[in-house]
Amino acid sequence: MPSNYGIADLTWRELEATIDETSTLLLPVGSTEQHGHHLPLGVDTYVPEAIADRVAERSSCLVAPSIPYGVSPHHTFKPGTVTVGSETFRRYVRDVCTSVGEWGIENVLLLNGHYLVQDPELEIVVRDLRVEDGMRAFHVPLVDLFDDVAREVRESELSFHASEFETSLMLALFPDLVHMDRAEATTAPDALPLTDYDALGENRVGWALSAEEMADLTPTGNLGDPTGATVETGERLVEAVVSRTAALVDALEGS
Template sequence: MSQSDDLYRLAEMTWQEVEAAVDETQTILLPVGSTEQHGHHMPLGVDVYMPDAVAERVAERTGCLLAPPVWYGVSPHHTFKPGTFTVESETFQHYVRDICASAADWGVENVLLINGHYLVQDPELDVVVRELTNEHGMRAFHVPLISGFEDAATAVRDSDVSFHASEFETSMMLELFPELVDMDRAEAVDAPDDALPLTDYDAFGDNRVGWALSADRMDELTPTGNLGDPTVATREKGARMVDDVVGKVTQLVEALDDLDAPTAAESGE
């Protein structure tokens, strides 16, 4: 299904337009992120700008609906720099769940949580998906951007460590919002060699167990706020990563639309 000429951003639609749209698609994308420090070279909104832009491209391709993003997330470890907001885990879970459950009341059956604050709030969103599935009868999915662009990121990366506001996120932002990135201010910050077994400071490293960083520990690790080398980021790398994740999420949305499409008998053919 393609509705490239139609509205898909819910915030720009009237209720009548939403009512008509839900006759065509029962899928909604909810960008979920955080407002937090991203080093000297990028703004606080990176974790929302990225999933919202990715979701917009998916909506343009598929005609699914795009909800206004969730700007605040679970970010206690970034509070060592000003501008960071954080909410309690339970508050975040309940808020995201209630947003999605309310959409179910007006006909949405499928929800994809497009998560730009990946790794840190993955556990919370996995709980939300389970609750929406079991308590509200929705098909719910947690879509961390990092999982969606892993193939491309692994293929193009030049740095050994990309953890926060470094090669991957900076490349994505250079593709999506280059005007918000100041590469002249980007600085590499090496990760320490003190990672325990089954833990790693790299986003695609050997993280086989759950672990977390405190604000005090982050303050010790990085004077700038980023961890890794953003100076090797390029728009070309970001374009490949964006294409990778948009293509994968589009496949999921199209498969959901196929599940929801009426059969010939139901449509009277």
């Protein structure tokens, strides 16, 4: 593998030679949306990008340019949020994947930085890629890969959006973009059964928030307490995601 694994930086001849060494591509899928007073709009894209780079340093795979716009209608109550329709998003992501398949990529991992909310769309994309396009596609929601570690290290009772977990990830990966002096804790009212406002909660049934509902939940934009976030927590979350994703890539490349 060349030292440069980002396909946007390769010539077509370099890429052609690289595909002889690997048939796996990581596609970071994020969003551009408000993340409270202390985090930038690009969190959901920056994090999977950084994860993808670290996986590619360990395993034989390529990294595609990110998809920076996602399904974020519930965050439009604050400026800076960009949202696209669910069908538009699914079609776009699928078209990107089928396009790379035409030049030899067999395995696509969709690294989802806009977890929970965007999961349904990417599950449909993966199903269609497998059933209709014959590609080995995988949805990799970051929160699922660090779930057990997050439960061990968490300090806050509520961490849903732009709170302890996302803030810790950003402190570990992009500390210069985090403004901890602006971080504020917010609380949420009691949720209905099976619909906790927590990334590790009892989110057992399908539900979605409107922009109006989100605005009622949080005046700052974040939901939960980011003030206890640490670099150490972020590093443990990052390592969990990178090592587990790399293990999947290695298995795919060895199969």
